[in-house]
Structures are given as C-alpha cells and as structure tokens.
Amino acid sequence: MSSWTRSRYTGQAEFDDERRAIFEKSWMCVGHSSALPKTGSFLRAEVGGESVLIVRGKNGNLRAMLNLCRHRGALLCVDERGELGKSIRCEYHGWTYDLDGRLVGAPYINDLPRELKEDRDLYSAAVDIWNGFVWVNLDVHAAPLTDQLDPLVHARFEGVDVLSRYSLADLQVVHTISYDVGANWKMVYENFCECYHCPSMHPELCATVPQFRSGYGTVGGPVAEGAHLADGATGFSLSGQSTAAPLPGLPDDEDPMFYGLLLWPSVSLNLTSDHALCMRIEPRSPGRTRVVADWLYHPDAIADPAFDPTDAVKLFDITNRQDWEAIERVQLGAKSARFEQVYSPHEHLVGSFHQWVDDALHRTATASSEGSAK
Numbered sequence: 001m002s003s004w005t006r007s008r009y010t011g012q013a014e015f016d017d018e019r020r021a022i023f024e025k026s027w028m029c030v031g032h033s034s035a036l037p038k039t040g041s042f043l044r045a046e047v048g049g050e051s052v053l054i055v056r057g058k059n060g061n062l063r064a065m066l067n068l069c070r071h072r073g074a075l076l077c078v079d080e081r082g083e084l085g086k087s088i089r090c091e092y093h094g095w096t097y098d099l100d101g102r103l104v105g106a107p108y109i110n111d112l113p114r115e116l117k118e119d120r121d122l123y124s125a126a127v128d129i130w131n132g133f134v135w136v137n138l139d140v141h142a143a144p145l146t147d148q149l150d151p152l153v154h155a156r157f158e159g160v161d162v163l164s165r166y167s168l169a170d171l172q173v174v175h176t177i178s179y180d181v182g183a184n185w186k187m188v189y190e191n192f193c194e195c196y197h198c199p200s201m202h203p204e205l206c207a208t209v210p211q212f213r214s215g216y217g218t219v220g221g222p223v224a225e226g227a228h229l230a231d232g233a234t235g236f237s238l239s240g241q242s243t244a245a246p247l248p249g250l251p252d253d254e255d256p257m258f259y260g261l262l263l264w265p266s267v268s269l270n271l272t273s274d275h276a277l278c279m280r281i282e283p284r285s286p287g288r289t290r291v292v293a294d295w296l297y298h299p300d301a302i303a304d305p306a307f308d309p310t311d312a313v314k315l316f317d318i319t320n321r322q323d324w325e326a327i328e329r330v331q332l333g334a335k336s337a338r339f340e341q342v343y344s345p346h347e348h349l350v351g352s353f354h355q356w357v358d359d360a361l362h363r364t365a366t367a368s369s370e371g372s373a374k
C-alpha cells in the first residue's frame with residue numbers, strides 16, 4: 001500500500017475533487033429516521049457543498065431537497081432540526097413551499113411575471129432509508145443505496161445476518177454529540193479503519209474490550225465476528241456495566257459483544273448488546289471535519305424511568321476525543337515536506353479505504369474525460 005502525499009490531506013484542489021467525485025455522488029448518512037417523527041419534522045445536513053433539508057411529508061415519506069430558496073438564494077432553515085408545520089417559508093421575502101418542495105405561494109404572487117413563477121420548486125436530492133438510517137445523494141440519478149452498502153456489509157459479516165439482530169430501525173437517538181475535528185476527513189476515516197492505536201490511545205476502551213489491546217479491532221480482523229467484553233462486564237460503557245436490557249433481537253444469555261461496521265465514505269457504526277452508536281462525517285474543508293455521534297437505544301429501554309445512557313456515552317466520548325487529539329497531530333504533521341506514512345499489518349484496512357477513494361476519483365475523472373471527448 002502506498003502512502004498518499006501530504007497534499008491529499010491539505011490541498012484545496014484535492015478536496016474539491018473529492019467533493020465532486022465522492023460526496024456529491026455517494027449516498028451520505030444524515031441521521032436516523034427517529035429524528036423525523038412526524039409530518040413536518042426536518043433535519044438539516046451538509047452534503048458535499050450543499051445544505052440539504054430532509055423533511056417528513058404529508059404521506060409520511062421522506063423528501064430531501066436543497067435548503068436554498070428559489071427566489072434569491074437564502075437558506076430556508078438554519079436550525080439543525082425541528083418542525084416546519086405544514087410548509088417551508090423563507091423568512092426573507094416569504095416565498096413558501098409545501099413539504100414536497102413545490103412553490104405554493106409568494107407575497108404579491110399575482111404581480112410576478114409567469115416565467116418567474118415557473119419551475120421555481122426546490123431542487124431535490126435522492127433520499128432512502130437503510131436499517132432506520134437516512135441517506136441522501138445529491139445525484140438524483142445515482143445507483144440505489146443498497147448498491148453502495150451491500151458489498152460493504154457483506155465483506156464485513158461474510159454473509160451472516162448480524163445486523164437484523166440489532167433492530168436498528170426500531171431504535172431511537174437519545175444523545176448526540178457533534179465534534180469539530182481539525183483534520184482532513186480521510187484521517188478521521190483512516191482512524192476508524194484501525195485499532196493499532198488502541199493500546200496507546202484508548203485505556204478506557206481497552207478496559208471494556210480487552211481484545212483491542214492486541215491492536216486489532218473488529219473491523220480489521222482477525223476477529224471478524226466481533227469482540228467480547230471484559231470478564232464481568234455486562235455492557236459497552238465506561239464502568240463496563242450495561243445501561244439497558246439487551247436489544248430484543250439478542251438472546252438474554254448471550255455473551256455481550258461489540259461489532260464495528262464501516263460504511264465508507266461517511267459512517268462508522270458500532271453495535272453493542274444494549275445500544276448502537278452511529279458516527280457520521282461531514283467534510284468541511286481540507287483540514288476540518290465535522291463528526292456527529294448518535295447514541296441509539298430501544299424505545300422499551302428509554303421508557304424505563306431509571307434509563308440513563310451517560311455511562312455508555314462517556315466511554316465513546318472519551319474515546320472520540322482521544323482519537324481527534326491524535327489525528328489533529330497527524331494533520332499538523334502533514335505541513336512537513338517530509339510527511340509520509342507507512343502502515344503495519346494491523347492497518348491493512350486503511351489500504352482498502354484508500355483504494356475505494358482512488359477508485360471513486362478515477363471513475364469521475366474517466367467519466368468527465370469521456371464526456372468532454374464527445
């Protein structure tokens with residue numbers, strides 16, 4: 001596996017190429033459908049270079065549209081999430097769209113020339129749901145979401161249906177933390193790909209999942225089937241104690257396990273016996289990445305008056321901050337003219353990730369050169 005040059009992590013031109021080839025052409029996870037409980041609920045997400053609204057419409061279906069008023073280009077919503085009611089109204093001059101993004105009204109609309117009112121609906125994006133998670137693609141002609149995800153899931157679990165046991169579609173987000181990380185998105189993702197750093201960076205994580213002291217996590221093998229928790233631990237938390245009953249699809253007497261699943265380019269999904277943790281990334285600039293972590297539990301657990309996920313949130317929040325500190329140092333290292341990287345066998349999955357990125361860039365470069373040759 002060859003090392004990328006430092007410009008791959010610092011260059012604006014390289015970042016722009018990735019935005020066009022990857023983030024504006026891939027399905028990107030924007031959250032969990034439980035965050036959109038009713039008609040008019042919305043989420044706002046940054047996808048590629050666009051601000052996108054995901055809205056639950058009147059028929060209960062989800063719609064994704066650019067968060068861009070078709071009058072003079074104001075952002076329609078600046079909140080991260082909320083309720084729109086029956087329509088989307090731009091605060092600037094009051095142009096109003098229905099929940100499907102159709103322009104339905106504007107002040108003094110009868111004074112507007114017909115051509116100004118035509119074709120002024122919000123731009124749409126593709127949206128789909130996978131195991132309860134909401135995914136958006138700016139390319140409305142993109143291949144189906146499952147084309148992107150199924151090969152990754154199959155490669156990870158080798159055809160065994162691990163996911164359905166975690167009833168991900170039924171879970172609800174109980175806690176969210178957004179991190180502003182001073183590193184290129186690929187450094188964030190490379191860090192997800194390996195556990196070689198776990199023994200030195202993550203004492204708390206290794207105390208709960210001792211296998212990680214070997215430098216091998218569950219995504220990079222060799223224990224592809226998952227990792228056992230420490231002796232006596234009952235849950236994936238700072239104390240090692242469970243924070244809820246086991247998820248309903250798991251047998252009560254099953255040894256609690258931890259599984260990681262990478263769904264590049266945007267998600268690291270962690271499955272534990274009593275909750276799930278979804279980490280998704282939004283690349284912001286060559287040296288900045290927003291990472292959003294959602295902790296998800298089953299509604300039966302949440303309904304318990306004694307429910308408290310703090311112990312579980314603490315473990316991965318501590319772990320995340322340790323990771324960001326480490327990769328921000330690598331980003332600083334990328335200022336050096338002598339910057340290069342070598343990878344141990346523990347880090348073999350970084351090579352698979354690099355290959356995926358390079359293939360995506362190559363596909364787009366080939367398509368655009370074929371297009372310009374016509």
Ligand code: FES
Nearest residue numbers: 069071072090093
């Ligand atoms: S910019 Fe939205 S109504 Fe004018």
Ligand SMILES: [Fe+2]
Nearest residue numbers: 191197202323
């Ligand atoms: Fe880590």
